[in-house]
Amino acid sequence: MTDGLLTSFETAALWLSVKVAFWAVGLSLPLAFTVAYILARGQFYGHGILNAVVHLPLVLPPVVVGYGLLLLFARGGPVGSWLQENFDVSLAFTWQAAAIASAVMAFPLMVRAIRMSIEAIEPGLEAAARTLGASAWRIYLTVILPLSLPGILTGTVLGFARSLGEFGATITFAANIPGQTQTLPLALFSVAESPGNEVAAARLAIIGVVLALAALLASEVLARRLARRLGRQERYSP
């Protein structure tokens, strides 16, 4: 039953959580950066609407988000039937569904962090780069992207943490299947539901705390290095 320090049940939940969080953040990061850039620098009709839509998962009950995803991705749903017809794939109740649920929930936090970083970039730098002959792409890659690294880092850590803790949307959209969609919070929920499992529940809780602490410390170290390089006083850790 025990696998070194952790039980196989705990190991499965831990690795599933990390895998889900990793994919959730990895998938939404490029889109989050693009949306953050559009919100930070774009002036267009519908700016406010886009901003509101992006922030929706932050204010809606997670269960509502999960239910909405379920409707979209279910076999009869618009996205679900399209995936079924073209790729013969069904996402509902799989770990990929857990990753999508986490990605949607983490998205506004990531956009906010990255947007703040982009807004902190002196707008004059882009004009200066243009007078030096740089194309829009080159400015994006050599000026905007490196200078928003602190925000990308913060966004990644926040998104990762949000994914690790995601419960409501995941359980609604991906269900609570051990070894498949049962991430740490879901496992803790299952264990705590049945009486006499206080020790097992406490162990899962501690694993969650250690994981979150490790992520925060790692981001702190990276943020300090970045800040030193840019000669800034502010700290970028969340």
Place this chain on the structure above:
Amino acid sequence: MMTVDFQKTLGTFTLSATFAATPGRMTALFGRSGAGKTTLIDCLAGLTRPDTGEIINHGRVFYDAEKAINLAVQDRRVGYVFQEPRLFPHLSVKANLMFGAGRKQRSVEAQIGVEELLDLLGLHPLLTRLPHRLSGGERQRVALGRALLSDPEILLLDEPVSALDQARSSEILSFLQTLKGRLNIPMILVTHRVEDLLRVADDLVLIDNGKVIATGPLADVAGEAGFQSILGDDGAGSVFAMTVRNHRRTDHLSTLRFASGDLFVPLVEAAVGEHLHVRIKATDVAIAKDRPANISMLNILPAEVVEILGWQSGQINLRLRLPGGDVLWARITAKSASDLKITVGSKVYALIKAVALADPGILR
């Protein structure tokens, strides 16, 4: 040659710019803050789009409203030094300098090599540093080097020294002075400080409230009433282009020559034959009806009153024409004017104290 002729309306403000800038010369856009100077060079750089007109540099059309041409900023080959250095904070000085150097080399390379430019600007010891480790003056030198290394076909300088202290700004200005002799492209300097103007400008474009009110060589435009009003209460005066004639080291004096005669000034650090601009404040000029004898003033120039302008209570400005045709402004009290019976056409003598012409009145 760069020819500029365009209009741009921003809200209730209309900028209307018509002038030409000659390669190898420093053309100063001079005017009060808010006169539209920065908007003007932003239009030249392509950062702001004019409404009508055209901008052509050395045969290349930057902007032509009728032909619907608006060349992108990155294709204009402008070297733009902004008021603040705008260095890329995550890149070393070297990477900043080389940011625009990827462009196909055309003109500057032939005139100033990279090594020489780094020497002139004293950038060698700074190459590996990050911008936040530099002083304000160092940053602006890097910004200048970066603009020049991008091999521009026109150099735009927007108040490049206004944020620096006296010593640092003096450094940059003497570099610009050196640069003029080496660079055969139009150079345009935006400034609101008459000191900067006297140091480096060859030609002047006078801008007031969005309109170009005078253009021409510095000493010519400096005589205009519009220039006087921009200079304001303390600054009003005349500017002359002069040549060093000789030095009288024992008397600690130099003689400068201009079209209207010779002028004694405290010894200047300039070689005989060198050209410099001399500014004579209106308040440093006194007027006499007859040629005075036994007087301490070394500089006595015959003049004719061509215009009398009321200044403020009890004071008036006299516009004088010197024998060589130069314009000299003098400010005297209304009482002296009436005591001396000064009217337009009066023949007078302008008296200028040599000690009033010490630096920074004289600037190369």
